[in-house]
Amino acid sequence: xxxxxxxxxxxxxxxxxxxxxxxxxxxxxxxxxxxxxxxxxxxxxxxxxxxxxxxxxxxxxxxxxxxxxxxxxxxxxxxxxxxxxxxxxxxxxxxxxxxxxxxxxxxxxxxxxxxxxxxxxxxxxxxxxxxxxxxxxxxxxxxxxxxxxxxxxxxxxxxxxxxxxxxxxxxxxxxxxxxxxxxxxxxxxxxxxxxxxxxxxxxxxxxxxxxxxxxxxxxxxxxxxxxxxxxxxxxxxxxxxxxxxxxxxxxxxxxxxxxxxxxxxxxxxxxxxxxx
Amino acid sequence: xxxxxxxxxxxxxxxxxxxxxxxxxxxxxxxxxxxxxxxxxxxxxxxxxxxxxxxxxxxxxxxxxxxxxxxxxxxxxxxxxxxxxxxxxxxxxxxxxxxxxxxxxxxxxxxxxxxxxxxxxxxxxxxxxxxxxxxxxxxxxxxxxxxxxxxxxxxxxxxxxxxxxxxxxxxxxxxxxxxxxxxxxxxxxxxxxxxxxxxxxxxxxxxxxxxxxxxxxxxxxxxxxxxxxxxxxxxxxxxxxxxxxxxxxxxxxxxxxxxxxxxxxxxxxxxxxxxx
Numbered sequence: 001x002x003x004x005x006x007x008x009x010x011x012x013x014x015x016x017x018x019x020x021x022x023x024x025x026x027x028x029x030x031x032x033x034x035x036x037x038x039x040x041x042x043x044x045x046x047x048x049x050x051x052x053x054x055x056x057x058x059x060x061x062x063x064x065x066x067x068x069x070x071x072x073x074x075x076x077x078x079x080x081x082x083x084x085x086x087x088x089x090x091x092x093x094x095x096x097x098x099x100x101x102x103x104x105x106x107x108x109x110x111x112x113x114x115x116x117x118x119x120x121x122x123x124x125x126x127x128x129x130x131x132x133x134x135x136x137x138x139x140x141x142x143x144x145x146x147x148x149x150x151x152x153x154x155x156x157x158x159x160x161x162x163x164x165x166x167x168x169x170x171x172x173x174x175x176x177x178x179x180x181x182x183x184x185x186x187x188x189x190x191x192x193x194x195x196x197x198x199x200x201x202x203x204x205x206x207x208x209x210x211x212x213x214x215x216x217x218x219x220x221x222x223x224x225x226x227x228x229x230x231x232x233x234x235x236x237x238x239x240x241x242x243x244x245x246x247x248x249x250x251x252x253x254x255x256x257x258x259x260x261x262x263x264x265x266x267x268x269x270x271x272x273x274x275x276x
Numbered sequence: 277x278x279x280x281x282x283x284x285x286x287x288x289x290x291x292x293x294x295x296x297x298x299x300x301x302x303x304x305x306x307x308x309x310x311x312x313x314x315x316x317x318x319x320x321x322x323x324x325x326x327x328x329x330x331x332x333x334x335x336x337x338x339x340x341x342x343x344x345x346x347x348x349x350x351x352x353x354x355x356x357x358x359x360x361x362x363x364x365x366x367x368x369x370x371x372x373x374x375x376x377x378x379x380x381x382x383x384x385x386x387x388x389x390x391x392x393x394x395x396x397x398x399x400x401x402x403x404x405x406x407x408x409x410x411x412x413x414x415x416x417x418x419x420x421x422x423x424x425x426x427x428x429x430x431x432x433x434x435x436x437x438x439x440x441x442x443x444x445x446x447x448x449x450x451x452x453x454x455x456x457x458x459x460x461x462x463x464x465x466x467x468x469x470x471x472x473x474x475x476x477x478x479x480x481x482x483x484x485x486x487x488x489x490x491x492x493x494x495x496x497x498x499x500x501x502x503x504x505x506x507x508x509x510x511x512x513x514x515x516x517x518x519x520x521x522x523x524x525x526x527x528x529x530x531x532x533x534x535x536x537x538x539x540x541x542x543x544x545x546x547x548x549x550x551x552x
Binding site: 022 | 277279285286287288289290291292293294295296297298301303328329353355357359360364365366367368369378380382385403404405406407408409410411416417418419420421422423424425426427442450451469470
């Protein structure tokens, strides 16, 4: 772990990330010793910093620190966290704070191979997402809703939980975005009220469009999912997980858009290259 | 500052309080060298710990640490923070985590005397509160909405900002609860969808009832406030702040419930005694 560029694992307890969740993070796959989709993650981090009024750390410096942290590891998870930094008591952000940046490497998660094919079991969480437009789309550090939702189940055969907002709109998984395929069109929940706008989600939309598959961002309800031909989840570590079963509803694996998956997985786990 | 009972100011960057805002806090007035409303703050902390599934620290131990931290100071602000403690990557809370507890003393805030009488100027914030019943009422560490709301104004003559939820219900200030007096009845926003259930808020409800003043917890809108005779804000540090002016609406200071204030302030700043 590197804190503001230096090896270490301690931060000030006055850090506003700790006191108020006042910050953002990115989670990247490391493949072949290189972070994947670097530019897209940096774009999102910069957008988040701009929306929260936090100074974006220098990208080249972050990449240098990421490579130092990765060292000789070929495969892993790189987490980059940026908080508003240390501050006094009170919600008001300091005018000229010095952000804290933390770059750390974790082992690759041991997800069962069958979660990628034929797919996962998905449950529906009781914990709802609140609707806060000012925070919608951001991967910020206020994650208690996800913590409570993820604490709802212990069954290791269930890979993910689906979260709805307080108006019964389907939004996302606890850690992944959702897509639904129906009659040749791809749907994904609109995220202007809540939810995290995933880097993989944007990639799916780009790749699907390039493959001639229309993608619609709109409000979706449970009935829309139940009447879909296929569902799948995406994030930077899982790539694509088809949904084999959601509660009692089983999905036909042959209706999954396999051509789309292949390209998404190829692009998601390509490591650094000239394109990203 | 004391971290798990020992003087220090550094925590692990893997603390879930930092990674996810996975924790709670209390802010207490220190008067005459003693924390005020101790029992009520401990009750709320324990309720929060139970709802989040965090082990409540031992109360006597916390009081011992609070007194060590206060030392010889007569007047100040005591902040007690309890997080779920260190953990790995991922939202899922560990089954048997060891919570982190932080006890720290801050200087008494230098609020102008006239904010207590005749009262404050209150603005209305653009940032809205999301509605998350699972978190409603708790003083948890997910405070980005308050941070963004408090960043909306710089004018030092405005003491506080009023926050509405996404359905236009009035909820609270960025750091204080709200009461409205109308035709001899006291109203305060219901907090089952969002908001922090303040220790002072509960005290006001108790004292008002004892004084024969009916208190109604219900949904309120801006129109209800504009048609009120008096508004006031409460928290453990400010005690009571009457609202002199909210945006363009001026309130007649003679309509404020001064008998109620006096008793609330007396009880709020009494220090430790047999009653609390």
